[in-house]
Amino acid sequence: MEKSRPHVILSAAISIDGKIATRLGDSKLSSKKDKIRIHKLRSKVDAILVGKNTVQRDDPLLTVRYVKGKNPIRIILDSRGTINIDSKILQTSNKIPTIIAVSKKISKSNLKKLKKFPVEIIMTGENSVNIKSLMNHLSKRKIKNILVEGGGTVNWQFIHNDLFDEILIAISPFIIGGIDAITFVQGKGFDKIKKSPRLRLNTIKKLENYLILHYTKV
């Protein structure tokens, strides 16, 4: 029987105090070696997924550049289709397969704007993108594994809805601090430790001043 969702790996570079970006959105935490590690991983997955805020803040390419390898399909969660038309994601969508997942709340004008680009639009969910049904849809499209590269709001949705299998964390040698800085997991958070998913720490790897932690669910 076909699995109802792809295998999901959550990945982030964090400061030693668990932040993924400063309060101003600076998230450049990875070293060159760490980028090589992440690009190797990107080259092995079918798709890479991020949230709209990450696209707005970082203007990422989400491609494989530090190593040789194939680019994964890019998936952006953008409920209202507000992604900037000048973003690298849209501007390179003629070269790299790109899916924009939107909700039924998208305006006609934003839908029209997206349709001008060679992207696939998947509409699911009333207010925000229904990630369970999106995963189901992607599974039917033979997307077997997805690398979720944040941000914190998206990570919370995958964790809260128990839609992940592995977590890869690079602890970088920085301290960010501040209650307004984005943490690895945003959202409402669990109110009791017993509600948190149980994780098994599989490997710890030292990469210069970085620690790469690999967890799976118990």
Ligand SMILES: NC(=O)C1=CN([C@@H]2O[C@H](COP(=O)(O)OP(=O)(O)OC[C@H]3O[C@@H](n4cnc5c(N)ncnc54)[C@H](O)[C@@H]3O)[C@@H](O)[C@H]2O)C=CC1
């Ligand atoms: N250090 C690192 O490894 C990384 C850092 N970042 C940083 O994280 C920050 C962005 O994180 P956040 O503000 O938490 O935003 P986010 O990147 O998680 O995007 C959240 C947005 O995605 C959209 N969305 C649509 N459907 C959704 C759904 N079902 N679940 C969740 N989101 C949905 C909504 O517009 C929502 O506001 C940026 O500053 C970025 O630089 C992002 C990725 C990795």
Ligand SMILES: Nc1nc(O)c(N)c(N[C@@H]2O[C@H](COP(=O)(O)O)[C@@H](O)[C@H]2O)n1
């Ligand atoms: N692994 C990792 N380390 C960091 O320090 C980061 N800030 C991120 N961010 C994620 O990678 C995306 C940038 O990708 P491109 O270099 O533009 O291909 C960014 O948008 C986050 O998803 N990751």
